[in-house]
Amino acid sequence: AQSVTQLGSHVSVSEGALVLLRCNYSSSVPPYLFWYVQYPNQGLQLLLKYTSAATLVKGINGFEAEFKKSETSFHLTKPSAHMSDAAEYFCAVRGEDNYGQNFVFGPGTRLSVLP
Amino acid sequence: DTAVSQTPKYLVTQMGNDKSIKCEQNLGHDTMYWYKQDSKKFLKIMFSYNNKELIINETVPNRFSPKSPDKAHLNLHINSLELGDSAVYFCASGEVGFDSYNEQFFGPGTRLTVL
Numbered sequence: 001a002q003s004v005t006q007l008g009s010h011v012s013v014s015e016g017a018l019v020l021l022r023c024n025y026s027s028s029v030p031p032y033l034f035w036y037v038q039y040p041n042q043g044l045q046l047l048l049k050y051t052s053a054a055t056l057v058k059g060i061n062g063f064e065a066e067f068k069k070s071e072t073s074f075h076l077t078k079p080s081a082h083m084s085d086a087a088e089y090f091c092a093v094r095g096e097d098n099y100g101q102n103f104v105f106g107p108g109t110r111l112s113v114l115p
Numbered sequence: 116d117t118a119v120s121q122t123p124k125y126l127v128t129q130m131g132n133d134k135s136i137k138c139e140q141n142l143g144h145d146t147m148y149w150y151k152q153d154s155k156k157f158l159k160i161m162f163s164y165n166n167k168e169l170i171i172n173e174t175v176p177n178r179f180s181p182k183s184p185d186k187a188h189l190n191l192h193i194n195s196l197e198l199g200d201s202a203v204y205f206c207a208s209g210e211v212g213f214d215s216y217n218e219q220f221f222g223p224g225t226r227l228t229v230l
Contacts, residue, residue, distance in 0.1 A: 034218065038156075043119075043205055043221040088156055096209040103148075103219060 002027045002093045004106035019078040021109050023065075023091030026072060031076045034103075035065055041086045043102035047089075050074060061085070074082040085114045118142050119222040121206050127228045128196055136191045136225045138206030146170070147189035148207040148219065149181060158205075164189050165211060192225075201229045 029082055032051055037043040048059025065076045074091060086107045088108050095102030111115040117138045128134055140147060149161040162181040163170050169181065177195045193200060206222040 035219075037134060041224075044207075045221070046218060089223045090158065102160060102163070108156045108158075110156070 002095060002104045003033070004022045004093050004104055005091075006091055006106040006109045008084045008109055009107065010110045010112065010113060013081045014047065014114050015083055016080050018052070019076070019081045019085065021061075021076040021089050021091075021111065023074045023076065023106060024072055025074060027060065027093055033065075033067065035063070035074075035076050035093045036090045036092060036105075037061075038089050038090065038108075044090065047076070058086070081111075083113050083115065086111055096113050119206055119208055119220050121146055121204075121225050123224040123225060124223065124225050125228075127230065129230055130196055130198060132196050133192070133194045134196060134227070135193070136204055136206075137184050138189050138191070138222055139187055140208040140220070140222075141187065142208075142220060144208040144220070145186060146209050146211045147186075148209070149185070149189065149191050150205040150207060152203040152205060152223075154202070154225070162189075175226075187217075196227075196229045199227050201227055203227070 003026045005024045005092040013019055034049045036049040037047050038044050047066055048057045048065050050067045052094050058064045063078045065074050067074050089112050090108045092103050117225045121215040122137045143220055148163045149157050151161055161175045164183045171192045183189045203224045203226050205224045209219040
């Protein structure tokens with residue numbers, strides 16, 4: 001069965017600093033991977049997705065993620081943090097059964113941006 | 116034009132009561148989901164419906180029952196509410212298929228508080 005781990009339940013960065021949120025997955029089939037963002041008191045919004053077309057994926061709000069098969073990782077980065085990036089970030093992998101109907105989400109990483 | 120909508124946004128009720136949460140999607144997707152997010156932000160899939168058929172039913176108490184009158188709606192009914200049911204419940208929808216990326220679109224959530 002698939003699983004997703006996110007190292008660091010809480011990450012703090014200064015405004016303008018690099019953001020790095022870590023995601024590692026396990027899957028017995030080539031994975032489809034996703035990053036979602038949840039702003040306070042809101043639902044989840046898709047940031048970006050990896051679908052095997054390119055290993056470096058660009059998403060919204062200046063975020064990008066790189067798929068590394070050898071490391072089974074899909075880390076999320078942003079060169080310069082903005083105060084508005086403060087939110088909860090979830091990494092997810094598409095399920096292996098039932099045509100990938102089931103998503104498996106990581107536990108989430110809360111990003112704080114300090115002025 | 117909200118893609119996935121839920122009502123109510125907040126629900127406060129007493130233990131032992133029965134309540135329902137409604138969800139509607141206007142994206143034309145064939146699969147809808149219910150997730151539970153606990154106080155630690157962990158997301159757990161509860162149910163999914165594909166063309167009016169229950170496809171996934173995780174280890175959820177049978178006090179919870181999804182009801183889908185048509186493929187645009189998936190309501191969640193909860194009987195005999197317990198304190199531990201307090202959480203945020205998210206509805207989501209997606210397009211499922213062997214060649215589908217299965218990106219899921221989330222509603223804004225319903226915060227359920229059981230007193």
